[in-house]
Amino acid sequence: MVQGGLLPNSLWRRRGKDEHDVVTPEGVVLTFRVADMPTRLCAFVIDFIVLMLILVLFRLIAAALASVIGENPWTDAVSTVVGFVTFNFYFMISELSRQGTTFGKRVLNLRVIADPPGPLTATAVLARNLTRVVELWLPLILVVGLARAESGTPWTLRVLSAVWGFLVTLFPFFNRGHLRPGDLIAGTIVVRAPVARLLPDPASARPRAKDADARTAVFTREELSHYGIYELHVLEMVLREATMSEDETRRGIAVNIAKRIGRTPPRSPAEVLRFLTSFYSAQRAHLEQEMLFGRKKVSKEDGAKAPKAAAKAGSPKRIK
Amino acid sequence: MTPRSTAFRRERESAWKKLDELTTRAEKKGLAALDDRDLSVLPALYRATVSSLGVARSVSLDANLIEYLESLSARAYMVVYGSRANLVDAVREFTVRTFPTIVRRHARCILTAWAVLLFGVALGFALTLGDLDRYYSFMSPEMAQGRGPESSTDELRDILYSGKHKAVGDLSQFAAFLFSNNARVGMLAFALGFAWGVPTILLLLQNGVILGSLAAVYHTRGMSLAFWGWVLPHGVTELTAIVLCGGAGLVLAQQMIYPGRYSRRENLAVHGKDAGLIVAGSVGLFFIAGLIEGHFRQLVHDDRIRWAVAVTTFLVLSAYFLRPRRRA
Numbered sequence: 001m002v003q004g005g006l007l008p009n010s011l012w013r014r015r016g017k018d019e020h021d022v023v024t025p026e027g028v029v030l031t032f033r034v035a036d037m038p039t040r041l042c043a044f045v046i047d048f049i050v051l052m053l054i055l056v057l058f059r060l061i062a063a064a065l066a067s068v069i070g071e072n073p074w075t076d077a078v079s080t081v082v083g084f085v086t087f088n089f090y091f092m093i094s095e096l097s098r099q100g101t102t103f104g105k106r107v108l109n110l111r112v113i114a115d116p117p118g119p120l121t122a123t124a125v126l127a128r129n130l131t132r133v134v135e136l137w138l139p140l141i142l143v144v145g146l147a148r149a150e151s152g153t154p155w156t157l158r159v160l161s162a163v164w165g166f167l168v169t170l171f172p173f174f175n176r177g178h179l180r181p182g183d184l185i186a187g188t189i190v191v192r193a194p195v196a197r198l199l200p201d202p203a204s205a206r207p208r209a210k211d212a213d214a215r216t217a218v219f220t221r222e223e224l225s226h227y228g229i230y231e232l233h234v235l236e237m238v239l240r241e242a243t244m245s246e247d248e249t250r251r252g253i254a255v256n257i258a259k260r261i262g263r264t265p266p267r268s269p270a271e272v273l274r275f276l277t278s279f280y281s282a283q284r285a286h287l288e289q290e291m292l293f294g295r296k297k298v299s300k301e302d303g304a305k306a307p308k309a310a311a312k313a314g315s316p317k318r319i320k
Numbered sequence: 321m322t323p324r325s326t327a328f329r330r331e332r333e334s335a336w337k338k339l340d341e342l343t344t345r346a347e348k349k350g351l352a353a354l355d356d357r358d359l360s361v362l363p364a365l366y367r368a369t370v371s372s373l374g375v376a377r378s379v380s381l382d383a384n385l386i387e388y389l390e391s392l393s394a395r396a397y398m399v400v401y402g403s404r405a406n407l408v409d410a411v412r413e414f415t416v417r418t419f420p421t422i423v424r425r426h427a428r429c430i431l432t433a434w435a436v437l438l439f440g441v442a443l444g445f446a447l448t449l450g451d452l453d454r455y456y457s458f459m460s461p462e463m464a465q466g467r468g469p470e471s472s473t474d475e476l477r478d479i480l481y482s483g484k485h486k487a488v489g490d491l492s493q494f495a496a497f498l499f500s501n502n503a504r505v506g507m508l509a510f511a512l513g514f515a516w517g518v519p520t521i522l523l524l525l526q527n528g529v530i531l532g533s534l535a536a537v538y539h540t541r542g543m544s545l546a547f548w549g550w551v552l553p554h555g556v557t558e559l560t561a562i563v564l565c566g567g568a569g570l571v572l573a574q575q576m577i578y579p580g581r582y583s584r585r586e587n588l589a590v591h592g593k594d595a596g597l598i599v600a601g602s603v604g605l606f607f608i609a610g611l612i613e614g615h616f617r618q619l620v621h622d623d624r625i626r627w628a629v630a631v632t633t634f635l636v637l638s639a640y641f642l643r644p645r646r647r648a
Contacts, residue, residue, distance in 0.1 A: 022397070028370050030394050089407065096410055097350050099402030106347075111398055119401045122410030123418050130600035161508055185596030193398065195344075196391035198336070199384050204326050233383045240384065284381050285323035292379065 020177065020191060022117040032191035034177055035110050040190060046104030051090050058082055091129045096122060105190075115177070115189045128186035135181060139165040202239040203281040219279065223261040224286040230299035232287060235280050250276060325380035332372050336389070339365040339396055346399045366396045419601040420641055422594050423564065429574060430567030436521050437563055440528020441535070448536035458533040473541045480543070480550045481621045502558055502606055506565035510599050513569025516576055520569035527562065549623045552630035553616065558609035560637055561602040568595035568602075 018034045062082075094102035100112035100120050112128075114120045139162070172178045177189050238250060247269045254272045257279060258265035266275040290297060342362055345353050354362065373389040380386065423430060448454050452469040505527060512519035531551070538547035572595050575587040582590075612629070620626060 024370065024397055024401075026367060026370050028374055028393070030397055031390065032394060092410070093407050096407055097352075099346070099351070099398055101347075113398060114401075117401075122407075123414050126410050126414045127597055127600050130603050131596070161512075164512075181596070182600075185593050185600065187593065193395055194391065195395070196384075196388045198333075198340075198388040201326055201329060201382060201385070203323050203382075204330075229381055232381055236383055281322055284325075288323050288325060288379060288381055291381070 017176070020189060022113070024117065032113070032193070035190045035192050037173060037178055039108050039110060039192070040172070040178060043102070043104040043108045043110050046107055047091070047102050048104075050103055051087065054090065055083055055086060058086065088129055088132065091132065092125055095120075095125045095129070100125075100188075109192055109194050110190055111193045112188050112190050115183075115187045120188065124186040124188050126186075128180070128182035128188050131180070131182035131185065135169050135171075139169050199240055202236060202277060203284055219261070219282045219286075221286070223263075224283055225297075226260050226300060227257075227283060228297040228299035228302065229287060232280070232283055235276065235283070239276060239280055247272070323381075325376070325382055325385070328375065328379065329382070329385060332368070335365055335368050336372065336392060339369050340392055343392070343395050343399050347395065351399070351402075362396075363400060366393075366400050369393055369396060414601070418597065420643070422597050423601075423641055426567060426571050426594065426598070429570040430564060432570055433520075433524055433563045433566035436524040436566070437528045437559065440525040441532040442528075443525075444529035444532025444534075445536045445539075446532075447529075448533040449539065452537070452540065455533050455537055458529050469537050469540070473543075477543065477546070480546055502562065502609065506562050506602060506606060507599070509562065509566040510569040510572075510595065513566075513572035513595070517570050517573025520566050520573065524562070524566045546623055549626040549630065550617065553626050553633065554609045554613035556630055556633040556637065557605050557612065561605035561609060564598050564602040564605070568598040571595045571598075 018036065020032045020034050022030050022032060024030060091102055095112055098106070101110065105111065112120065112125075114124060167174075168181055171184075172180050177183070179189060183189060235253070238253060251266075251269070251272050254275050255265040258275070266272045287297065339362075342354060342358055342365065345358075351359075369389065370393050373386075373393050376382075376386050376389055444458060448458070455469055505523065509520045509523045512523070535544070535547060535551075538544060571591055575591045579587045612633075616629070617626075
């Protein structure tokens with residue numbers, strides 16, 4: 001079956017639990033990975049430090065002003081207001097003007113997107129940040145209230161409210177999208193957006209006609225029908241990281257392939273590289289052609305069992 | 321033999337590189353970094369890339385290419401469909417449109433919360449007038465802070481106007497404490513709405529009774545006017561905020577008790593957002609109330625000014641929430 005281009009191709013990637021699919025208005029499904037808690041905590045800590053520095057700066061300015069103007073109750077009030085406003089608005093302003101990132105989030109490649117997919121509205125950014133005050137202070141307030149022995153409310157209520165306060169702050173740990181209560185209200189989610197690099201295509205090297213191997217670089221259909229897509233991707237990884245993988249590994253793979261398809265194995269490292277590159281081109285062209293006709297060969301066992309994620313780079317040895 | 325996808329890639333690679341460059345610039349410096357020409361080609365490039373992704377998924381077996389296109393499409397999606405408003409617009413939209421609309425949508429629950437609170441005030445007032453000792457069963461010692469039916473009239477008066485003796489630096493801490501204390505009551509009232517609204521109603525009643533009880537003590541000394549002038553400047557805002565939180569809790573309770581057509585979970589999801597937005601908006605009201613209570617009240621002692629501020633806040637809030645609005 002030809003896999004539709006609208007759906008993410010999970011053929012060689014096992015779908016993890018942290019994947020979040022977004023159907024864009026164009027009808028294509030993009031897969032994001034939900035940010036995990038350690039990453040989010042790190043981003044928050046970085047932002048918090050930046051915020052504290054800004055607040056300290058404001059305090060210094062206020063103190064300098066106070067020494068000039070003199071002790072004035074209104075400067076105190078103004079600095080309280082400024083502190084509160086800065087605390088909330090730092091996150092809000094960043095997320096609005098930078099498409100859902102703040103400095104800390106950008107360092108770790110995190111972004112805020114809307115959960116029913118669509119534009120990230122300003123109200124959503126506002127709502128998700130207004131609750132930060134609650135999430136940060138609530139457990140402190142409630143624990144302090146718990147510690148005070150004499151209070152109007154009965155102790156069961158105070159214990160319950162302290163527990164609830166902790167649940168509010170630790171809420172992201174308990175749900176799948178790692179949503180804060182602010183995310184829940186505003187309909188947003190924080191995802192990872194790593195930047196991938198486009199590497200050169202190993203199949204685009206043109207074979208030189210004068211090469212002695214040029215004739216033997218043509219593979220027959222029979223020879224190309226042994227391996228499947230999984231092995232192709234492993235070979236692609238080996239070829240891409242040609243500087244990192246060792247000659248021995250490549251030679252071992254080339255020998256295995258040659259044995260399986262019934263050819264003389266190449267000897268020198270240069271021959272090995274040429275053999276693997278031309279085999280890769282031919283194999284890929286063959287498999288793509290077959291895929292177009294609906295004959296998709298997943299692996300050399302012919303799709304009998306699902307392949308493991310090709311991200312495990314240690315598996316070149318599996319090509320036999 | 322070269323695969324077809326190689327030719328496919330060669331044709332389209334320049335478009336992807338251009339989109340990559342634009343996206344990176346937008347990510348680093350915001351959309352403002354792109355000039356008009358870039359902005360006009362951005363959507364077309366994005367759609368071309370997304371379409372390339374679709375084709376590549378069907379046709380190509382180059383894993384790196386597909387990974388790259390997925391990443392680029394995702395990043396471009398976030399740039400194209402990211403937020404475009406600035407902060408001023410956002411705050412304006414929230415305060416002018418969203419917040420009042422949601423409050424009016426749940427007017428019944430909020431008015432119920434008001435009624436409970438006012439009933440509590442009346443109850444506390446009447447009960448304490450009947451027997452002054454009841455004051456001690458309503459007020460805990462730490463909230464009373466040494467004032468009660470046994471204090472002298474001078475002591476009671478002192479409390480209303482005691483700001484003269486407070487040091488300036490303490491005021492902010494005092495304001496912060498009040499803000500957090502009042503916010504705590506509000507958050508509790510909202511949160512415990514899950515428990516079918518019973519704790520919310522009890523909390524509103526309790527706060528009303530405490531207030532009414534204290535009012536009764538001052539009433540017996542003939543200082544009612546001064547007392548309410550002390551409470552109401554911040555009290556109007558603060559009580560509104562508490563009532564909003566309580567009302568939001570009752571919204572949740574209502575979804576638990578009368579789910580209507582949808583399941584309880586679906587109901588909570590939809591109305592939980594509304595209730596959460598109400599609470600988010602009332603954080604702002606708590607802050608204003610805390611400022612007035614912490615700073616203004618200690619610095620201004622003239623009863624007329626205090627009453628003027630109280631009436632002003634009442635009128636402003638009424639106009640804000642009750643202003644008739646065109647159906648948008």
